[in-house]
Amino acid sequence: NFLSQDHCEKFCSRILCSAGEPLKDSSGERNMECSPTGSSSSACPSTHSCESTGGSTTFGGLGLKGVCCPRPQYVCKLPREQGNCGTYSNRWWFNAKTGNCEEFIYSGCQGNANNFDSYKECQDYCRDARSEPQCIQGTALTDSNGNFIICGGSTAASTTCPANHYCYYDGTTYGCCPTQAYTCSLSYKAGATCGPAVTRWYYDSTTRTCQTYSFNGCDGNSNNFATQQDCKDYCRVESCPDGGEVWKEPNGAARACTSNRQCPSTHYCTPVTTWTGTVYQTKSLCCPSKNFVCSQPRDVGVRCSSTRISRWYFNADSKTCTTFEYNGCEGNRNNFATQKACQNYCLSEACPPGTVVAKEADAGRLVSCSNPGGSGRVSGGCPEGYSCYSSPLLDQNVCCGASTELQSLCPTQSTPFISALSLQPMQCTPNVDGACPGNFFCWFSTASSSVNAFYCCRSPDSVDTGFCPPQLVPVPGEGGAQYRYCSPSAPANDAIQGCGPNRHCQFSTNLERYICCGLESDVRLPNVCPPQPANLVPVELAGNYRSCNPYARSGTPQSCPDNSACLYTGTENGFICCRVQLGGATEPKIL
Known part of the structure; x- marks a missing residue:
């Protein structure tokens, strides 16, 4: 006499299995048969074992030799699930994170196999279960008994990882991941x-x-x-260095670029390697910034399969990663396979490609700093190998870079490309075009921490000067000034305190004030000033040409500042202010 059909089925299934229900076949109705001693035991997946139904068991007369029952390692990692009915009772479940059995309120139906009548039953069943390491992709390696192999810094470490696997710490547990x-x-x-x-x-x-x-x-x-984009991002198929798809024109062609100015304000120009079908081809294309990706709203996409997929997105309002049900197709890039990947990617929003945020080793909190733009030695709290950046998405300063351990994978004055999704150094195949993102080369590492011998290392082409963070240079100010000063709270298009598109307001430790910084290709506007007189360069205003009226009176908004003149460019820009470039061989008089 049972309260419901669900209660009856779950109770009688326990006669067959120690915990949980027998595995169903592809019909979803019948128990999958197996033989505990025969070769057909392989019919059970690794998460299940074949248990006999013969002998003294109640169901011995059904003719089944055995059924696939879940292993303790599988059952004990399942989350707590209350169910959706109204017949409440106290039950126990095993919390894999704490390693203890905990009481919860069960609704009487649905739920899962991690559901026990008593604390003792729970402890006896799950006492040897280990928490599953959460690999970035794939599952952690197990031994012949289905127990996860522990490696690395854990006191319970029993072995090192075999070939094609590396020791990964997910914040709770060490494991051997592919x-x-x-x-x-x-x-x-x-x-x-x-x-x-x-x-x-x-x-x-x-x-x-x-x-x-x-x-x-x-x-x-x-x-x-789970999705095509996950596959492209992980295996780098027509994918941007930090993941995502390149910007495409209405005709479907990828937009080529030479600087960020030729990309939408939400994207940046970077070398991308694609496979044409016969050869690899590397050219500069427009890739989405992490700020743009993580600022997009949740998009469930369109239904393209019979099942929905549990995914994660970054909620820019709460600044946390939240789960949602994805329909399987389309949607936007703010869509991650795991909470960990979502956090890794969006917390590194302010970091240049190939670098990630520093976190406190014990609590996993972001390391804060006080002077964006300084080097690792003077960045107000950043550890060695990191520099301080201002993160507009998080409304705080963060440390970006790579740990000294990871830097040891590359030659002196070079750093490895760190994936923003996995926080792992990017591996590569030597002598293969497109093996690494632009400005990185494939390097054979002899470091003791090396798992795969080849890693993508940055070309040592930048020096931290104490003015702008690595890879960035100062934006010149108006009237030939060496720096453009700014306010980190001002909008980018603010004519007085903004820096313009694709630039950052960073604190200079040498000047002890905020200045505008950007990639060298974006710092200076293309010179459209007339060729004569010589050495003329454009005057900038908030990252754009300063337009003018040649008939405007001096001191009015349409006039030019001192030491510059309103000249016709002969281009779509019309009249702009031009000045003599400082340091030129001659400084001719501008009429």
């Missing part, structure tokens, strides 16, 4: 049946494209992605 190079070299694997099949994506290393396949629901391998 490397990016290994994952993207694997053929797809349909996996073991444990319910209806679903459509997934895999990277085809032969065609260098992401393709779909039918996944049976369990096991398989790490070359298994």
Whole structure:
């Protein structure tokens, strides 16, 4: 006599399994059969084991030799689930994060297998279960008993990771996770049946494209992605250095560029390597900034499969990563496979490509700093190898760079490209075009911390001067001034205290005030001043040409500042203010 059909089924399933329910076949109705001693035991996925139903069990007369029951390692990592009914009772579940059994209120139906009648039953079943390390992609390595292999800094570490795996710490647990190079070299694997099949994506290393396949629901391998964009980002298929798709024209062609000015204000110009079908081709294209990606609202996309996918997006208002149900297609780039990937990416919003934020080792909080623009030695709290940046998305200063341990992977005065999604150094294949993002080269590392011998390292072409952060240079001010001063709270288009598009207001430790900084290709406007007299350069106003009226009286808004003149450019810019470039061989008189 049971309260409901659900209660009856769950109770009688426990006669078959120690905890949880037997695995269903592809129909979703019948128990999957197996033989505990025969070769058909392979029918059970690695998350389940074959348990006999014969002998003294109640269901021995059904003719089943065995059913696939969930292993403790699988059951004990499931989240607490209350269910949606109204017959409440006190139950116990195993909290994998704390390693303890905890009481909760169960509604009487639904829920999952991590649900026990008593504290003792819970403890006895889950006492040997270990928390699952959360790999960036794929699942952590297990031993023959299904227990996760512990590595690295844990006191319980039992071994080092084998080839094609690296030791990864997810903030709670150490585990051996598959490397990016290994994952993207694997053929797809349909996996073991444990319910209806679903459509997934895999990277085809032969065609260098992401393709779909039918996944049976369990096991398989790490070359298994929920969306095409996840596959492209992870295996770098027509993907920007920090992930996302390049900006495309209405005709579908990627927009080529030579500076940020040729990109939308939400994007930046950077070298991107794509596969044409026969060869790799590298050219500068417009990629979305992390600020733009993480500022986009939640977009559930359009329905393109029978199931929805649990994903994460960065909520710019609460400044936290929040889960949502994704329909499977379209949507926007503010869409991450895990909470960890969402946090990693958006907390590094202010960091230049290839660098990430510094976090406190114990609590995982961001390391704060007090003077954006300073070097690691004087950045008001930044550890060695990091510089202080102002993050408009987070409304605080953050430290961007790479740890000294990761820097040891590259030659002196160079740093590795750190993925904003995984916080791991990017691996590469030597002597292959497009193996690394632009301005990075593939380097053989002999460091003791090296897992894969080759890493993408930055060309040592920048020096921290104490004026602007690495990779950036000062924006010149009006009238030939060496610096343009600014306010970090002013809008970018503010004519007095703004820096203009694609530039940053950063604190200069040498000047002890805020100045505008930008990429060298964007700092100076193209020179459209007349060729004569010689050495003329444009006067800037908030990052743009200062337009003028040649007939305006001196001192009026349409006139030019001292030591400059209103001249016709012969271009769409019309009349602009031009001045003599300081340091020229001659300083001719401007009439």
